[in-house]
Amino acid sequence: MTLLRLEPRGEASRAMVYATPLLAVALTLASGFLLFWAMGFDPVKALHAFFIAPLLSLRGLGELAVKATPLVLCAIGLAIGFRANVWNIGAEGQLTLGAITGGGLALAFYGEGGWWLLPLMIVAGMAGGALWAAIPAFLRVRFNASEILTSLMLNYVALHLLNYLMHGPYRDPDGFAFPESRLFEADAVLPLLVAGTRVHLGSLFALLAVAAGWFLMARTFIGFQIKVIGLTPTAAGYAGFNQKKIIWLTLLLSGALAGLAGLGEVAGPIGQMNPTISPGYGYTAIIVAFLGRLHPVGILLAGFLMALSFIGGEAAQIALGLPKAITGVFQGMLLFFLLATDVLIRYRVRFGAKGIVGRAAA
Amino acid sequence: MSAELALIGPILAAMLAAATPLLFAALGELVVEKSGVLNLGVEGMMLVGAVCGFAVAVQTGSSTLGFVAGAAAGAGMAALFGVLTLLLLANQVATGLALTLFGVGLSALIGQGFVGIPIADVPELYIPGLTDLPVIGKALFGQDALVYLALAAVPAVHWFLYATRKGLILRAVGENHAAAHALGYKVIRIRFLAVLFGGAMSGMAGAFLSLDYTPMWAEGISSGRGWIALALVVFATWKPGRVLLGAWLFGGVTIAQLHVQGLGIDIPSQLLSMLPYLATVVVLVVISRDVARIRLNAPASLGKVFHPDA
Numbered sequence: 134m135t136l137l138r139l140e141p142r143g144e145a146s147r148a149m150v151y152a153t154p155l156l157a158v159a160l161t162l163a164s165g166f167l168l169f170w171a172m173g174f175d176p177v178k179a180l181h182a183f184f185i186a187p188l189l190s191l192r193g194l195g196e197l198a199v200k201a202t203p204l205v206l207c208a209i210g211l212a213i214g215f216r217a218n219v220w221n222i223g224a225e226g227q228l229t230l231g232a233i234t235g236g237g238l239a240l241a242f243y244g245e246g247g248w249w250l251l252p253l254m255i256v257a258g259m260a261g262g263a264l265w266a267a268i269p270a271f272l273r274v275r276f277n278a279s280e281i282l283t284s285l286m287l288n289y290v291a292l293h294l295l296n297y298l299m300h301g302p303y304r305d306p307d308g309f310a311f312p313e314s315r316l317f318e319a320d321a322v323l324p325l326l327v328a329g330t331r332v333h334l335g336s337l338f339a340l341l342a343v344a345a346g347w348f349l350m351a352r353t354f355i356g357f358q359i360k361v362i363g364l365t366p367t368a369a370g371y372a373g374f375n376q377k378k379i380i381w382l383t384l385l386l387s388g389a390l391a392g393l394a395g396l397g398e399v400a401g402p403i404g405q406m407n408p409t410i411s412p413g414y415g416y417t418a419i420i421v422a423f424l425g426r427l428h429p430v431g432i433l434l435a436g437f438l439m440a441l442s443f444i445g446g447e448a449a450q451i452a453l454g455l456p457k458a459i460t461g462v463f464q465g466m467l468l469f470f471l472l473a474t475d476v477l478i479r480y481r482v483r484f485g486a487k488g489i490v491g492r493a494a495a
Numbered sequence: 496m497s498a499e500l501a502l503i504g505p506i507l508a509a510m511l512a513a514a515t516p517l518l519f520a521a522l523g524e525l526v527v528e529k530s531g532v533l534n535l536g537v538e539g540m541m542l543v544g545a546v547c548g549f550a551v552a553v554q555t556g557s558s559t560l561g562f563v564a565g566a567a568a569g570a571g572m573a574a575l576f577g578v579l580t581l582l583l584l585a586n587q588v589a590t591g592l593a594l595t596l597f598g599v600g601l602s603a604l605i606g607q608g609f610v611g612i613p614i615a616d617v618p619e620l621y622i623p624g625l626t627d628l629p630v631i632g633k634a635l636f637g638q639d640a641l642v643y644l645a646l647a648a649v650p651a652v653h654w655f656l657y658a659t660r661k662g663l664i665l666r667a668v669g670e671n672h673a674a675a676h677a678l679g680y681k682v683i684r685i686r687f688l689a690v691l692f693g694g695a696m697s698g699m700a701g702a703f704l705s706l707d708y709t710p711m712w713a714e715g716i717s718s719g720r721g722w723i724a725l726a727l728v729v730f731a732t733w734k735p736g737r738v739l740l741g742a743w744l745f746g747g748v749t750i751a752q753l754h755v756q757g758l759g760i761d762i763p764s765q766l767l768s769m770l771p772y773l774a775t776v777v778v779l780v781v782i783s784r785d786v787a788r789i790r791l792n793a794p795a796s797l798g799k800v801f802h803p804d805a
Binding site for chain 2: 220222272276278283285289290293296300417419423456457459461462463464465466473476479480
């Protein structure tokens with residue numbers, strides 16, 4: 134630490150707020166290059182298959198929107214909570230519950246649906262996610278239990294619940310004991326938006342969530358309260374802001390959005406219930422939220438980038454026989470690099486021995 | 496000997512084994528948190544420890560080397576966390592989450608050639624006379640060495656924290672890093688060492704799962720035990736002795752879940768699998784209600800960023 138020192142900046146660097154995500158992406162690509170090379174693949178070919186090839190066809194671009202949809206929906210909700218220091222790590226479980234409640238309706242009204250079924254499923258999906266998020270909210274507000282740990286435990290509970298349903302009540306009666314439900318009927322499936330792709334109405338909901346999230350945070354008093362509570366809880370206390378109300382609000386909101394994401398998956402690209410609804414969207418959404426700087430527009434961009442890592446992982450698996458797990462490694466690396474380079478926002482890197490101590494950071 | 500009595504031995508033995516990974520990981524995390532650092536990456540470090548331990552044991556044929564490799568891999572992951580949070584001042588919550596996400600992917604990547612490969616079971620201890628004791632003999636004196644190592648770690652950690660000068664300094668750093676820094680203690684170095692220790696313990700916990708408890712490699716083999724270990728530290732209000740109590744409690748729940756069906760109670764297995772996670776939530780709630788006690792025992796600087804120049 135004597136050769137390389139961190140000197141606090143007088144104020145946070147605005148330029149670095151925008152530069153560090155790009156820097157993190159560049160460092161991830163460089164590390165990916167080395168990783169592919171170390172694994173014995175042609176790194177240029179592998180990176181091309183991973184990050185470029187999926188963007189070159191309409192179908193690929195459509196898949197990008199399909200995968201970005203649940204990520205953006207979950208991340209918008211999580212980010213609003215993170216702003217208030219409410220650490221909801223349970224988006225995965227809330228997404229699963231949204232699929233269970235919303236998708237359950239599709240199965241319950243099998244053969245007797247109508248135009249009303251889809252709106253009802255959407256409401257049920259959002260309610261299911263919000264209900265699952267209400268548990269950590271209640272336990273935090275009433276009993277002071279860490280929402281990080283309770284929401285996370287509920288992810289496992291939700292997964293086992295889904296597994297139980299798929300082996301019992303939700304199973305297709307004509308499915309030869311396979312843990313899959315019947316295919317949803319037309320009344321219970323989200324309409325497609327772009328012909329020749331799988332882009333569905335859920336993508337529109339994600340865009341709406343981005344706009345609504347921006348409006349909430351930038352233009353309303355609630356958004357102001359959320360930001361103050363996150364930055365200086367004591368000041369928020371003096372100002373008389375109700376911290377408990379904000380915990381409830383942020384958790385219910387992110388639960389509802391995650392539930393909508395789950396319903397969107399089963400009523401969209403999947404079209405039925407099965408035990409593997411999500412390849413970890415709820416967890417990846419945490420990365421999306423941070424990479425997007427907890428800002429709705431940033432999250433939209435970050436959502437597409439992370440969606441690309443899912444699609445690229447599948448593409449590289451098919452084209453080069455790369456293991457699928459590499460997607461998770463890329464996602465983790467990206468978050469590491471972002472967190473590491475974020476130091477540049479508030480500190481300057483100085484070489485050499487200690488000189489004059491800089492002013493304290495704000 | 497009646498049939499019920501004959502069951503006590505195996506159940507006790509299974510409970511002790513189920514408690515062992517939790518004990519390793521939670522004791523490690525307890526030391527980390529006592530130094531003022533919150534590392535939420537236990538699950539990720541555990542998984543990487545599990546796969547590296549398994550891979551080395553398969554390659555070398557030595558489970559001892561496997562355990563060492565597991566500990567080293569856990570410490571390596573922890574070093575990554577230490578560099579980010581202690582040197583680059585990254586947010587500890589976010590970095591810990593990143594460590595787990597990264598660990599899940601990395602362990603699956605390393606382990607893909609090892610799925611379904613069998614491995615020789617670690618030999619159990621045999622002490623003539625004691626192990627042959629009826630009912631409790633095999634449970635208390637016939638376990639694998641790692642089970643005893645985890646048990647021995649409880650008084651060792653307690654002794655280090657409360658009876659040695661180094662332990663006192665570590666706790667001082669966790670209570671008030673500014674004051675400790677003013678007194679001339681190397682806050683960052685001390686915290687880095689604590690983080691490395693926590694990582695090694697998590698790695699051992701993982702290696703115990705893949706080499707001894709299961710014994711095999713499967714993706715996500717830790718299935719949330721790292722998170723349960725984090726909850727255990729809160730449950731124990733940062734006291735090593737109570738970590739042991741908590742680990743036995745959760746070991747008991749895990750085993751109960753396996754035995755309920757054996758007793759002829761008809762509950763679907765998927766619902767029974769929820770038990771350890773639900774128990775964790777319940778225990779967290781019960782313990783967290785006592786805000787005063789948590790405040791009194793939690794290290795005051797827990798999770799706060801330290802920069803000597805700021």
